[in-house]
Amino acid sequence: MPIHGLPLSKHSTKPVHFQIEHVIRPNILALHPYRCARDDYKEGILLDANENALGHSIPAQASPNDASSYDSTLSMDLHRYPDPSHDPIKQRIVALRSVPGVDHVFLGVGSDEVIDLLMRVCVAPGKEKILITPPTYGMYSVCAQVNDVGVVRCPLELTGQAGEGGTKGRFCLRIAEVQKAIDADSSIKLVFLCSPGNPTGTTIPLESIKAILDHKTFKGIVVVDEAYIDFAGERSSAVGLVQEYANLCVMQTLSKSFGLAAIRLGIAIAQPPLIQVLTNTKAPYNISTPTAYLALSALSPPSLAxxxxxxxxxxASRVALLKALSDIAQLGLGSSIGSNDANFVMIPVLSKDGSQPDNVRAQKVYKALAEENGVVVRFRGNEPGCEGCLRITIGSEDENATVIRKLQLVLNQY
Structure with missing residues (x-):
């Protein structure tokens, strides 16, 4: 069955065991997407979408603190529906990530919309499943439960030396175990790999990702979540594999390295058939005009620099923070775990005698930092392989110094 809106052009057929028509749910393949007013015409006297022709009703003096940025927002055509496709944004992503064209790019309301859409279009509720590799981003499981989708858990390697990365060491992908789980359950339609991982901070090597993409019994799609990829160094991204593999979808975001968490702009990069299916299924105007304006600005050459x-x-601050943490290790801190490829570090809080990670002490330290010292980190000790761990985001130079000072204080108390 053809995908509505997809031109009849040739795309990659690798791997040979994959056919997207066998992954997408039949009702989605048959879907005729909603055609919104701006799909046809974007200019002229626009009397086709039942918008308020007199404009929005927010007076300029209502802007908080008379902020010029707020006034700039008010000058937009906020009474008009936004562009449903936002090709100018996609064109800048194409240039930034060396993607073949805008037909390889989908924009969502954060990566969370992409995650939800992928499950809705690929995985039949109550019948089929996704595979995740704990410890990992919690929204995969949340979305699965919302969509009545089963979850197969194949943990990352939970032992090994702290800081090891690659195909060995703690938090590496256990390729053989993932392949074994796929072989045992043909209902698995999506495999979610977080790289660099959250909360692990460890990048999954491309050869490990390719091992799942090439696995002959897997007929579904590998989703690589690259929210933190810009902190991992060059050649870490799986985007370069998209032209070769039709069963790959790479997710990125403007929330982390771009510093635009508030605008909720997520990105999916894949071959055109999957992108077209996502486009057919999304809400007609999912990306707002203010979000699009800020995203386009963030992707301009000066902003990228x-x-x-x-x-x-x-x-550089990540390196300095790790050094400062090691300098107070005698107070009961372990070495960082994971390979520190993101904008955070994971540090185990040890028992008083320093013998082992201690969840009870870590919880006390976490709460004391937040409630008594105004420093909020994240307790991750209940995640597999993360006992006693606090996840600390890299802050400004002053914030990092305060973290160390307050952590010393609290560790001496508990």
Whole structure:
């Protein structure tokens, strides 16, 4: 069955065991997408979408603190529905990530919309499943439960030396175990791999990802979540595999390295058939005009140069923070776990005698930092392989110094 809206052009047939028509739910393949007013015409006297022709009703003096950025937002055509496709944004993503064309790019309301859509279009409720690799991003399981989708859990390697990465060591992908789980359950339609991982901070090597993509018994799609990819260094991204593999979808976001968590802009990069299916299924105007305006600005050459500078600063600060944490290790901190490829670090809080990670002490430290010292980190000790761990986001130089000072204080108390 053809995919509505997809031109009859040739796309990759690798791997040979994969056919997207066998992955997408039949009702989605048969879907005739909603055609919105802006699909046809974007200019002229627009009397086709029942918008308010007199404009929005927010007076300029209502802007908080008379902020110029707020006034700029009010000057937009907020009474008009936004562009449903946002090709100018996609064109800048194409240039940034070396993607073949805008037909390889989908924009969502954060990566969470992409995750939800992928499950809705690929996985039959109550019948089929996804596979995740704990410890990993919690929204995969949440979305699965919302969509009545089963979850197969194949944990990452939970032992090994702290800081090891690659195909060995703690938090590496257990390729053989994932393949074994796939072989045992043909209802698995999506495999979610978080790289660099959250909360692990460890990048999955491309050869490990390819081992799942090439696995002959897997007829579904591998989804690689690259929210933190810009902190991992060059050649870490799976985007370069998209042209070769029709069964790959790479997710990215403007929330982390771009510093735009508030605008909720997520990205999916895949071959056109899957992108077209996502486009057919999404809400007609999912990306707002203010979000699109800020995203386009963030993807301009000056903004990209600024982003790269901030990444370099945060990466250097990551090294400095790890050194400062090691300097107070005698107070009961273990070495960081994972390979520290993101904008955070994971540090185990040890028992008083320093013999082992201690969830009870870590919880006390976590709460004391937040409630008594104004420093909020994240307790992750209940995740597999993360006992006693606090996840600390890399802050500004002053914030990092405060974290160390307050952590010393609290560790001496508990």
């Amino acid at each position: 600024n982003m790269q500078s901030k990444i370099e600063t945060l990466t």
